[in-house]
Amino acid sequence: MAVYRQVVECAAADLELALADCYGRGAFSIEEQDLPGRVRLLVYFHESVAGSEPVDESIDWQSVSEQPWLAVEIGRRLWLAPPWDTGKTPQGRVRLDYLRGQACGTGGHGATQVCLEAIDEYLQPGMSFLDVGTGSGILSIAAGLLGAATIVACDIDEPSVEIAQANCDAPMFVGSVRSIRDASFDLIAANINATMLDTIGGDLRRVLKPDAILLGGGFRIDEDPELPMRTLERFERDGWACAAYRNA
Numbered sequence: 001m002a003v004y005r006q007v008v009e010c011a012a013a014d015l016e017l018a019l020a021d022c023y024g025r026g027a028f029s030i031e032e033q034d035l036p037g038r039v040r041l042l043v044y045f046h047e048s049v050a051g052s053e054p055v056d057e058s059i060d061w062q063s064v065s066e067q068p069w070l071a072v073e074i075g076r077r078l079w080l081a082p083p084w085d086t087g088k089t090p091q092g093r094v095r096l097d098y099l100r101g102q103a104c105g106t107g108g109h110g111a112t113q114v115c116l117e118a119i120d121e122y123l124q125p126g127m128s129f130l131d132v133g134t135g136s137g138i139l140s141i142a143a144g145l146l147g148a149a150t151i152v153a154c155d156i157d158e159p160s161v162e163i164a165q166a167n168c169d170a171p172m173f174v175g176s177v178r179s180i181r182d183a184s185f186d187l188i189a190a191n192i193n194a195t196m197l198d199t200i201g202g203d204l205r206r207v208l209k210p211d212a213i214l215l216g217g218g219f220r221i222d223e224d225p226e227l228p229m230r231t232l233e234r235f236e237r238d239g240w241a242c243a244a245y246r247n248a
Contacts, residue, residue: 002227004052008041011043013038013195016133016218017157046206072113075120077146083119084153094145098137099167107138110238115191115217116142118235118242122213123148123187130154130207132190132200133218137164139189144170148187154179178202180207187213191242194219208247217242 008016015032021031022043031042040190045052071081079093089095096116098107107113110169112135119139123129125147131140144149151170165172173179177190177200184207190197197204197216203236204214205228213232215223221241229245 003055004045004048005055006043012026020157075117076122110240111187114235114237114242118215127186130185130188133192134164137168140168142169177203183209184237189215191217194223194225197225214245
């Protein structure tokens with residue numbers, strides 16, 4: 001099958017929006033390269049798009065695009081597996097399928113997996129859960145599998161919400177956490193980035209119930225968002241971090 005590659009650069013703060021745009025245009029895989037204050041994206045398509053170039057099929061382009069996705073244990077309860085994997089889910093775990101080729105947050109990226117690990121650690125059956133910057137909806141799906149009683153998701157990018165809604169039947173809306181009333185949720189996951197966490201940190205705290213938990217992710221391990229809450233612990237995987245904060 002023909003493969004085409006497009007090179008896209010964006011500010012680090014705009015990474016989530018750029019990823020959502022690329023997947024919305026039909027990308028099946030994206031490789032990220034860090035630059036000073038910016039990110040270069042190598043975006044792969046099966047059809048030619050404006051600005052793309054054919055990839056020489058004699059080179060090992062599969063090393064960055066279509067490697068087999070392996071089943072992996074996440075935390076104590078999740079089993080992240082490729083949709084085509086027919087193997088038995090390990091005892092005591094629930095199966096969560098990769099959402100391949102969807103919006104940002106398919107499950108294959110380290111930033112998503114570390115947020116899944118944090119959700120596995122803190123989500124208890126019966127909790128209310130908010131997914132801020134939902135992307136593909138995979139965090140909401142995980143919350144449902146782990147027993148959340150109420151799940152709500154939002155994203156400022158309309159195509160991402162449309163994709164997430166196709167993957168997950170939880171209530172979703174286009175917009176930000178500013179639209180949510182005070183003290184509404186037991187657990188919030190915001191897999192965005194350090195800059196956005198700092199920007200909306202006050203609103204995230206506002207919509208948490210007293211003594212509830214925020215899981216803030218989407219940032220590199222050398223970054224440390226300054227949120228108005230007490231840090232409990234950090235989870236790290238493949239250079240990406242997610243921190244747990246208590247609203248106390």
